[in-house]
Amino acid sequence: KGNKTRLHAINLLLKASDGKAPTKSQNLSNDLIVTTAQGKLRGSILTSRKGKQIYSFRGVRFAQPPVGELRFKAPVPPESWAGIRNATDDGLSCPQPRANGSYPTSEDCLFLNVYTTALSKNGNNPNRPVVVFFHSGGWYYNSGGSFLHGPQYLLDKDIVLVVTNYRLAALGFLSTGDDVLIGNYGMKDQVATLRWVQQNIAEFGGNPKDVTIAGCSVGAASIWLHMISPMSRGLFNKGISMSMGVNTLWDVTKDPVPQAKKQAALLNCPNDTSVEIAECLRGKGDQEIASTYFDMLTWEYQPLVEYTPIIEKDYGQERFLTENPMKTFLEGNFVKIPWMTGMTKDELDPWAYYIVRNKTLSEQFYDRFDVLAPVTLQYERGTQRSHLASQAFKEFYLHNQPITESSKRELGNLYSDALVRYGQHMTSKLACKLSDQPVYAYEFEYQGRYSHRYIPGTNTPFGVVHHDDLIYLFYISLLFPEFTPEDPETQMVEKLTTLWANFIYTG
Template sequence: MYATMLLVLLFTILINYNVESRSNRIRRIVGGIEADVAPYNVPVTYVNYGEKTATVHGLLTNSTYYSFRGLRYGQSPTGARRFQRPKKYILEGNYNATEYPPPCIQPEPGTGNIIGKEDCLFLNIFTPALPEGDKGLPVILWIHGGGFKYGSASQYGPKYLMKKDVVVVTIQYRLGTLGFLSAGSSDFPGNAGLSDIALAIEWTKNYIAFFGGNAKKITVMGQGTGGSCALLVAMSKLAKGIPRAVAAMSGTAISNWAIDKTPTETAKEVAAYQGCPVNNTVSMIKCMQKVDAAAIVKGDDHIESARLKNRGFLSGLSGLLGSSPAIEGVNDGRSLPGLIQRDPLEDMSAGRRPSIPLLTGTTRDETKRAVNDKFKEEIESQLKSIPGYINEVLVEELQTLTGLGLSNANYTNPFWSVLDPLNFRPYLQSASNSIVDSFSKVSEATTDALFNLPAFMTANLWSKNNTPTFMYRFNHSGMAPKGNRFLNGLPLVSSNITTDEDDTICHGDELAYLFEPLNLDGTPLKDSQISNQQDEVVRDIFTQTITDFAKDGQIYLHGRAVPAFTGDSNNFVEISSNPEISNKFRYCEMALWAGLGERLKDASCQAQNTLLGALGAPVAPLMNIPVQLGTGKMTNAQSIPFGTLEKIAAETLQEATM
């Protein structure tokens, strides 16, 4: 009997030794507190934080990575807590993390239905390995886009990124009026949704080590409005010191939609629709807290439709359709610090930003699909009914949206200015004056003004003082699912995608090269696996670029570090099946939109101006460019005679062929 017991004991020791040698998993020590180690290859982790312990059960997905779904990070923001900053949730007891959470309440596009719940402050954690040793893997915290109105944490499948040894955290936050209602005053500044994001970032820092992540290597990342949120929160005091790096795809803190310039007007529209007081903030909020959440969402839909009708297609492209983040004002010491205390452009210009690496970029044709589909009839009507619409109307409207010329008593923009629209004529002149060419110019102008310009300006300002800054342009059109599979309902994306647009790369089209598209509740989408060999190559390149940035705050190409963006060279990476490093990102076009007169004197811009001008458009002299801040109006522009342009163009062409 003793011999049998001895054999059993030896067998047990050998098994335990074998498990430990395979897994090397040890007790996690966070904040000086130990947490038990989970069994090898079992989707469970033990948490000990805030004087509370929890056992969190997840899933082992496809035998390749662990999923912990529907983890609550904030207490329910309902009832008296509606519109208020969220309160942290601490895990305790047995926690079942095997089901995706409900999305935040929102309209279901095309159906008139309302989906999701108001109690929605949850996140998902995906990790290729549970804690092994003390190091932990780099973490990507993903903030979904969707115009502050649509989207969830569960529609971004992580399987492609899981191959790159990073932990991925996908979060959700209150949307629409419930997340961003603001009276534009100190008694009700708004930004509840941004506060949700800040809390999710803090929660991740506190807990991620228990899930195999490194709390000191968190990269905050988002796309579209999610990219704007990533930068807004990274620049705030609420998240100070937590993000190690920030990545903003097709949206930054100075994108037109990032800040509601008229939050009081928006709040009054919202309250009036619900029959609530509009002239007393306290009465307004108390009333709005009693309105059914679904009714609030339907009100948001009504306001979006009305604004699209009254303000036109540019409001759809630029996101001016409802409640969004608002400037709260500098903290006066009577309450918690504001999340957005000043205009983000002012803060960036003054150097008030964290000195952490930034990666930002755009797709090649951000607005083209919406211009040629959803807003086609409206744009065609403008082109036909307004002579010179693109040069004489569209440019000035876009200049107003960029807000570069705006100034106030405390701040005047020192870097950028507004050129007279006359200078844009060579850039936007159509070679054939056909309607097809005109649509192409509308999409080019809106993509430059609403997407490329904010990305360029953000990279330019962030790179000052040698802060590592990197820029890309996504330049691959393949068979992978398009942006509408992630951003359904957003006016900027189109659901009518035809084979004629195979070479078009629009807003959100890069997402399927990082994530597997899923439904809002995390269930599979039909036909979401379509791709070809080139798609797989680009997916590997893009996921590697993103994960390299998360690991090192640096990106690489062909095994070599990519030079950082500088204000002089404007380095960027073209993401395609054959990626390359380029410079002078939209060099002359950005000079026009940002009012960089000196840059327009560059020989390449002068040649472009001269040759295009010969097509028949009068051009303002580039050596003496007129500027008037805030209006976009001409001050002292003069046209060059057509005969002179033709002569110069002929001479230039002759020189080019010699």
Template sequence: MIFKSFLLIFVIFSVCLITSGYVAHTRQGTIRGAKKVTSDGHMYTYLGIPFARPPLGRLRFQPPQPVVKWKDTRDTITQKPQCVQSRSTYVRTDKIEGSEDCLYLNVYTPMDPSKRTDQVYPVMVWIHGGGFFEGDNGYDLYPPENFVTQNIIVVTVSYRLGIFGFISTGDLIAPGNNGLRDQIMALKWVNENIESFGGDKNSITIWGESSGGISVSHLLSSPLTKGLFHKAITESGASISAVGVGIDQPLLAFATGSLLNINTTNSEELITHLQKVNFKELQAAASRAGIAITVEQPLIRYPFTVVIEPEHENAVLSKSPYAILENGEVPKVPILMGFNSNEGDGLPDAFARMALTASNLAPATLVPVGLNLNTPNDTNTANLVGALIKEHYFPRDTTNFAEPHFVHWYGDTHMIRPIIQQGLLLSKFTDVYFFEFNCIGYLGNPLRSNWNGVGHAEELNYLFKRLTQPTVLSAEDKLCSERVVKLWGNFVKYSNPTPENDPLLQEIIWPKTAPTPNMCYLHVDKNLSIRINPDKEDFQFWTNIFETYGKRPLTTF
């Protein structure tokens, strides 16, 4: 009898240990997280919180659906699988990773949600990059300690990629942009639930890099995001870049079907059949179709990406992004945005190199799609403009191109030029803090061989403490990291990256930019400095090209 009583007490005690802990109550149900000790203290982590129903079966290719509520406490202590993606150029099913059941987010908070206080914290919602075809929101890639230790809550979001998130048939059967709808659903979840983690739902910053930065730019322009955020940070991404909006998406969708022996011209029939295909076979076929189109048009777009949808009630984007920005149809929220000094180094460029080599640097291949010249009636003008571009970027090359020249042209065309233009357009209607990141060090790229500038995505290593980083940092790298983390953190907390003079930031006050007479920006280097007119010579070259030869309406810049 005594033994049974002791056993009963032990069981009850054990259950209490299991069910106690770092519990948070969301509108969908109760979850349990974990406490993580960091080099600078500790934080409370909640990994793999569902924000939408798994998009399986008939929900494949559909907008995200609300989560079904659960009754028991749900453990959120392990990372969920990444969304389906391929990490091999030569796509085989055994090289495909991830799961369709991937609509989860992670929450990192400085407070124990089971011990609520009156204090509330600003929130950063991170949207990862990866060209809309790869990437994830996991802790290994994006450990948020640098911001949590500043008393900021960080939420990292997963969203459907490739054909699963961005298929479009060009009509209302599959209008496209479900990957962006996933991001919007996650933002709605944050607004509904972040107070349970100590978050201030009236101080939410959306933040992304590369295609994540492009996503943030589109979220700024979408009528579906009204009231869901209050600030935005976009790094190395613009909605008006050539890779920001796709073309020929229906062609890509039906080409994928053909590779799977689904030969139809009917959108509903195509989608119905594709919903039944094994996800690995579908991903492999979509990748092959994407590669085929990219080979034909390598300097224009990503294969599966954001599209301009037919007008309908739930459209994320139904107008040209350029027209939206030009008309000021964006929320009047503070924006921190910019680029790295050598963006062309690190961008996917294999097909662009192939195209330039195959064409012997034919001038027409250098003309950006946003000029609206790529039609049969504009052949002469396209060749003329292309010759001007070739002379500007490849002055000593005839049939071949030197590496620095290619990187310069590629980075300007795909990133720097449209980012500056987007900053100028936005600054007419809201507060914009513009930057150029130029901290050249081994922290940005541990295998660095190029010291001419900072390549695409290198700034992320200064913002996140990744395990792949060098264990010993140079004094310059360490200081640059501390500064950029402080600037970003200040912006999230105060809507201003330099609300007061700070010795760490060299007492600099970062001015808002403006379209005239000069565009002010912060040059982030081993020393901070305020400068005017980023990438001045090249940007002026492109401004003259667009003003002289561009045809309205511009879809990109």
């Protein structure tokens, strides 16, 4: 390989039929017992797409409940227990504004799921490579639950899969910029997951020295941050970033105090001092806090990401970020690992189309572009550089013409380029230059019958949009059926899981 790294482009297109055997998932409780450092767990059995037995351990606590005085604190290692604890159901998801009954939430949410097809026996460990997946959701919603990340597709490969929850929005990222509310709790939850894996994964047949971290959207941006964070060193060996929104991280350099004051005011809390904010917010209900998220936003559900990780000042604590992550990255001070990045063909087009279809919004966006573009596209606001960038974007993408139906492709490209493509392409190229490890890039172009976004009023997928590649990696039972050999999507499941497995096995 030499000192130069390779950037590999992989276009995933459907070309031939697969014809593998059908399977259906089961959840048969039995006496499947694994001993962790904290105590014994009873698992259950699922069935993979091709009929393999999957040993499933769900709702595994990796940190103490972050409630009471532990709210707005770094995660604390879990306590041990006596006897056998059931790990046969998902733990509750973390509080989020979209708690609509689809899945229950609770502040006591620091749980992970482990899936394997080969357990350690009599001290003999199969030493399977491990994948730890961090979910998407703008750092304010979503879950690591099996209803969104079912293992039935990936576990046809010889890997161990871990999917985890982490704290979200204000409960996961609120900071007062001092030692009262430091911030980055959600990212430190992810680190706690990786430390749990190092301590326990061998009992599930996994190799703690062969860990791939993976994620989609902000989960993908999390991978990049773990490559930089001093807290994450030595906890993983490879990375996969899908639709990585690195550009949303410009906010790591901002002063978090105005955001904290606004959050407090929305909950009728005094906000003159950090102590007042913290004491009042600790007295509010978790869902009460989560439900204010959309009121924090500036314009029509924008920006897509409001709460982000921040740079921590040194108060003697473990710090997730110690300086601007891009500065750290450019200086080459990041973990050099094999890294695969990917994006979908149409990414954020539907979000732009939402504006195009609404005459009032499209007129507002065009007329106030200099103010609203930095909000929606998440770059710095109110500076001369911001003004020049807005002018350039308006001319290049909109040709200085009012937004109409014919603008949807250009506006979609603006959203996708600004929030996904540019940042992912830039960091991939920089990694090629600064790392001696291989870097791979793919674009996912396959459009099946199902999507996370449909053309309004139809069952026709909008395109190949943000999150759509997840459909072929995980059985997302909350949204889609489980694919069988008769389904045309089956071959793409085989292609994409094979691509992932080959990278996980060999880098």
